[in-house]
Structure formats: structure tokens, C-alpha cells
Amino acid sequence: MCVPGPGGTGKSRLIDAISCYFVETQRKEKLRKLGPTAVSASLIGGHMIHSFLAYLRSTKHQKKTVKPDSSTAEKDWKYVEYLIIDEIFIVGLRLLARLNELLTLGKRAPPEVPFGGINIILFDDYIQYMPVLDKPLYANLERRSSTCLPTEADVQYGVGHSLVLQINTAIKLTQPNEN
Numbered sequence: 148m149c150v151p152g153p154g155g156t157g158k159s160r161l162i163d164a165i166s167c168y169f170v171e172t173q174r175k176e177k178l179r180k181l182g183p184t185a186v187s188a189s190l191i192g193g194h195m196i197h198s199f200l201a202y203l204r205s206t207k208h209q210k211k212t213v214k215p216d217s218s219t220a221e222k223d224w225k226y227v228e229y230l231i232i233d234e235i236f237i238v239g240l241r242l243l244a245r246l247n248e249l250l251t252l253g254k255r256a257p258p259e260v261p262f263g264g265i266n267i268i269l270f271d272d273y274i275q276y277m278p279v280l281d282k283p284l285y286a287n288l289e290r291r292s293s294t295c296l297p298t299e300a301d302v303q304y305g306v307g308h309s310l311v312l313q314i315n316t317a318i319k320l321t322q323p324n325e326n
């Protein structure tokens with residue numbers, strides 16, 4: 148699901164309301180909130196996406212991505228059933244694909260199940276700033292020549308793109324609120 152809406156239409160307020168609902172219904176551990184930056188994460192009382200991706204990260208000296216630590220991922224995501232991601236315009240296709248990889252691992256889900264079966268709610272408009280060193284979620288992927296082998300980045304772009312195409316609900320907030 149995605150919840151787009153310009154500034155002032157109540158996205159943060161809605162995230163607060165959803166958080167309160169999970170607390171009131173004693174299911175706090177089932178909801179996780181992530182932001183792509185420290186500021187976005189702290190504004191919604193959540194964590195940075197990258198803090199969970201640390202053990203999927205490859206370094207200059209390790210050409211291949213480090214083998215993910217499945218026991219840590221399973222512990223991290225054991226109870227989570229709903230995931231809110233704010234400021235989605237900073238999240239690119241590769242980052243979404245890596246998050247998908249992490250959740251698939253954490254939930255021990257088959258690869259065809261998006262985000263390991265966790266319900267994802269993406270907040271904010273896609274089209275604002277461009278994500279850094281990544282392609283925006285609305286990017287149209289160019290077809291590569293069939294003689295050219297896809298790079299790891301190409302594969303991740305493709306996975307991210309197919310995840311975006313699986314978003315089945317959009318609730319657009321349009322009414323600005325003034326206090």
C-alpha cells in the first residue's frame with residue numbers, strides 16, 4: 148500500500164494514529180517504522196532503513212555482498228507484520244530490493260513472496276528528490292541488449308521495479324490541514 152500526499156495533508160499524523168492503534172491493541176511489536184534518513188526516522192519514532200541493512204552491505208574489498216546473517220535477521224523481524232516506510236521519495240529501486248532481500252531472509256519466506264509477507268505501507272510522494280546512487284521508484288527500466296549480461300545492480304533494479312508494480316492500494320491524502 149502507498150499513502151501519497153503533499154506536505155501538510157496529515158501523513159505524519161496518520162503514522163502517529165496507526166502507531167497508537169498498535170499500542171492500544173497491544174500489538175506494538177507487530178509494527179515497525181523506518182525512514183531513509185536519521186531525521187525522517189526520528190520524526191516518526193522509528194529506525195533508519197540502513198541500520199537494518201548493515202549486514203547485507205558489501206565493502207570495496209569484498210566484491211560480493213557479505214552472506215547475510217539469517218539468525219540476526221530472523222530475530223530482528225520475528226514479530227513484525229506491518230512496516231511503515233516514510234519519505235519514500237528518497238528510497239530507490241535498489242534499496243527497496245535490498246530491503247526485500249532482508250525481509251525474505253528474516254521471515255524465511257520463499258523469494259516470490261514480496262517483503263517476506265510483511266505488509267508494507269509507503270508514505271509520501273514518489274516524485275520529489277531523486278534517490279542518491281539509485282533509480283527512483285517510478286523509473287522505467289530500459290531494456291538491455293540480450294547479449295549484455297545484467298550486472299548485480301541491474302538485477303536489483305529489476306526486483307525493485309517488480310515490487311513497485313505489486314503495490315495494490317493507494318490512499319491519496321489531498322486536504323491540507325492548518326492549525
Ligand SMILES: Nc1ncnc2c1ncn2[C@@H]1O[C@H](COP(=O)(O)OP(=O)(O)OP(=O)(O)O)[C@@H](O)[C@H]1O
Nearest residue numbers: 152153154155156157158159160161323324325326
Ligand atoms: N486529521 C487531522 N485533524 C486535525 N489536524 C490535523 C489532522 N491531520 C493533520 N493535522 C495537522 O495538520 C498539520 C500537518 O500535518 P502533518 O504534519 O501530519 O502533515 P504531513 O503530510 O506529514 O506534512 P509534511 O509532509 O510536511 O511532514 C499538523 O499540524 C497536524 O497536527
